[in-house]
Amino acid sequence: MVSKNQQKKIIQLKQKKYRSKFGLFVAEGEKVVNDLINSKIECEFLFSIRNISHPKALKVKESEMKKISHFKNHSSILGVFKIPDIKLNNRNKLTIILDGISDPGNLGTIIRLCDWFGLDQLICSTNTVDCYNPKAIQSSMGSIARVSCHYISDLLTYIDLINKPIFKAEINGTSIYKNQLQEYGTYVFGSESHGISEELKSNIKNKIGIPNFKKHNGAESLNVATSVAIFFSEIYRT
Amino acid sequence: MVSKNQQKKIIQLKQKKYRSKFGLFVAEGEKVVNDLINSKIECEFLFSIRNISHPKALKVKESEMKKISHFKNHSSILGVFKIPDIKLNNRNKLTIILDGISDPGNLGTIIRLCDWFGLDQLICSTNTVDCYNPKAIQSSMGSIARVSCHYISDLLTYIDLINKPIFKAEINGTSIYKNQLQEYGTYVFGSESHGISEELKSNIKNKIGIPNFKKHNGAESLNVATSVAIFFSEIYRT
Structure with a gap:
């Protein structure tokens, strides 16, 4: 289940000012979410229509996913991730x-x-x-x-x-x-x-x-x- | 002014089935509309917020343009054009x-x-x-x-x-x-x-x-x- 607070926050994250305020961003779709999970970027919440095994995963109904998705056509999975603090690398050619x-x-x-x-x-x-x-x-x-x-x-x-x-x-x-x-x-x-x-x-x-x-x-x-x-x-x- | 009939038709042209039915399409924005006007493609109607000199041009209010635009952010000009019947050219390399x-x-x-x-x-x-x-x-x-x-x-x-x-x-x-x-x-x-x-x-x-x-x-x-x-x-x- 998605709590009212979570729903509100996820919708707010459509806007840059809230992404900056909370240090969070939203990613949707299996490919993107999987790539993020397999990176050093930290996962805050994970909402999925299907059962998945991940410590942050929560199963949600399709109607709930529809409400939190940033797109007209929602995906089966939506993750909230921490904006990483990556140092500038000046050694690249x-x-x-x-x-x-x-x-x-x-x-x-x-x-x-x-x-x-x-x-x-x-x-x-x-x-x-x-x-x-x-x-x-x-x-x-x-x-x-x-x-x-x-x-x-x-x-x-x-x-x-x-x-x-x-x-x-x-x-x-x-x-x-x-x-x-x-x-x-x-x-x-x-x-x-x-x-x-x-x-x-x-x-x-x-x-x-x-x-x-x-x-x-x-x-x-x-x-x-x-x-x-x-x-x-x-x-x-x- | 945009007539009710014109408004209805332009909104319908968002969909491919109506574009095929009427043989028409909509283009918006100065660059695209100008390029089409200067091509062999025939112009059916032209709606503009500003005064422009074109035989098919009609001046409309911004509120009217908002109603006929296919986009969230309307442009200053919208044209309805005939879908051209261009022959396939098989001589290209x-x-x-x-x-x-x-x-x-x-x-x-x-x-x-x-x-x-x-x-x-x-x-x-x-x-x-x-x-x-x-x-x-x-x-x-x-x-x-x-x-x-x-x-x-x-x-x-x-x-x-x-x-x-x-x-x-x-x-x-x-x-x-x-x-x-x-x-x-x-x-x-x-x-x-x-x-x-x-x-x-x-x-x-x-x-x-x-x-x-x-x-x-x-x-x-x-x-x-x-x-x-x-x-x-x-x-x-x-």
């Missing part, structure tokens, strides 16, 4: 910075890409959508259990600190196919609608991009997650 | 087949990718989501005006007919980086959850895929739109 990404589906897809290509962290501007947003978690397909997102307010100082070759991804930049993209580097991707913020943009000289193969009257831009995918592929292709 | 893609956001993103890489058509199985689904149109970012989707029930016969080298995209396939991906070819991508249908799969011998760069405990798969992006990049990179 590759750094990906997301600046102002607002679509949680895009963020989740990029987290999944990091996991596929073996990158364990992602640097985000503070106006990038929260990685514990329900839709970001869903589209990460469990990769949120293995990739940490770090929200950094002063990105310019951070960039100076890690001190690696830095590139901004922009339309009309030098073609990414011209020179082999280096793994030892920092790559900055801007928001879907506004691109990279002016402050950051003016401080990064190297502009690179995916050439538009249709010279006239084609798409004006690519979705940010598909751009990141192509960059990853170019960095790691062998 | 490259053919992309989507088999059972159910997420409209993914379909729209793939339409946008086709447009970026200069491909004017996409072949879809009949159980792939409708390209005139509101979310597919939205995520195509106007590319739906330039890329046509053809839904083919007997894909095996179609594949035989176009008679090109054919590849199925699968995890654990031969690395796409091993040999240059040919533009003259057919590439088949399966659904997000079930992969390529058994019938199609058993009839295609060549299995290729994006290698997983994290050998242990990483993401199990990639989002289909990001996979298509990487394939496009490998086909066209120079």
Whole structure:
């Protein structure tokens, strides 16, 4: 059974302010919940329609699951997890910075890409959508259990600190196919609608991009997650 | 003003059965609507909060727009367009087949990718989501005006007919980086959850895929739109 208090809290966790207040987030669906259970992230509650063996598991009715789910179509399992306190790792060769990404589906897809290509962290501007947003978690397909997102307010100082070759991804930049993209580097991707913020943009000289193969009257831009995918592929292709 | 009849029809067009019945679809947002107006696709009605000069334009109040929009957050402009009758073009070097893609956001993103890489058509199985689904149109970012989707029930016969080298995209396939991906070819991508249908799969011998760069405990798969992006990049990179 889900208590009234639990129900209230889970619904509140849809909002970032409550996730920050309680230090908790919600994940739904077998794949994501299993990946989180098998990670270092601590499980607070686990609600399941079916019988499962887990010390935190509680069996609930479908009608109860419907009430606590953050989605229109609920899953068979919902977990409440503690937001982990993961230290920034500055030893990685590759750094990906997301600046102002607002679509949680895009963020989740990029987290999944990091996991596929073996990158364990992602640097985000503070106006990038929260990685514990329900839709970001869903589209990460469990990769949120293995990739940490770090929200950094002063990105310019951070960039100076890690001190690696830095590139901004922009339309009309030098073609990414011209020179082999280096793994030892920092790559900055801007928001879907506004691109990279002016402050950051003016401080990064190297502009690179995916050439538009249709010279006239084609798409004006690519979705940010598909751009990141192509960059990853170019960095790691062998 | 929006008449009661128009309002009813526009709301009905959220559903595929009414889009098929009336031969119409709805597009919202300045970018998408402008791209459609500037294409060969015929405009039936145009509703705008602002004054615009177009023979089919009608100025409406924000409260009216709210009522007809297919989205929670309405745009300033909504157009109703005729579903075009575009002939299949079998002369393209490259053919992309989507088999059972159910997420409209993914379909729209793939339409946008086709447009970026200069491909004017996409072949879809009949159980792939409708390209005139509101979310597919939205995520195509106007590319739906330039890329046509053809839904083919007997894909095996179609594949035989176009008679090109054919590849199925699968995890654990031969690395796409091993040999240059040919533009003259057919590439088949399966659904997000079930992969390529058994019938199609058993009839295609060549299995290729994006290698997983994290050998242990990483993401199990990639989002289909990001996979298509990487394939496009490998086909066209120079």
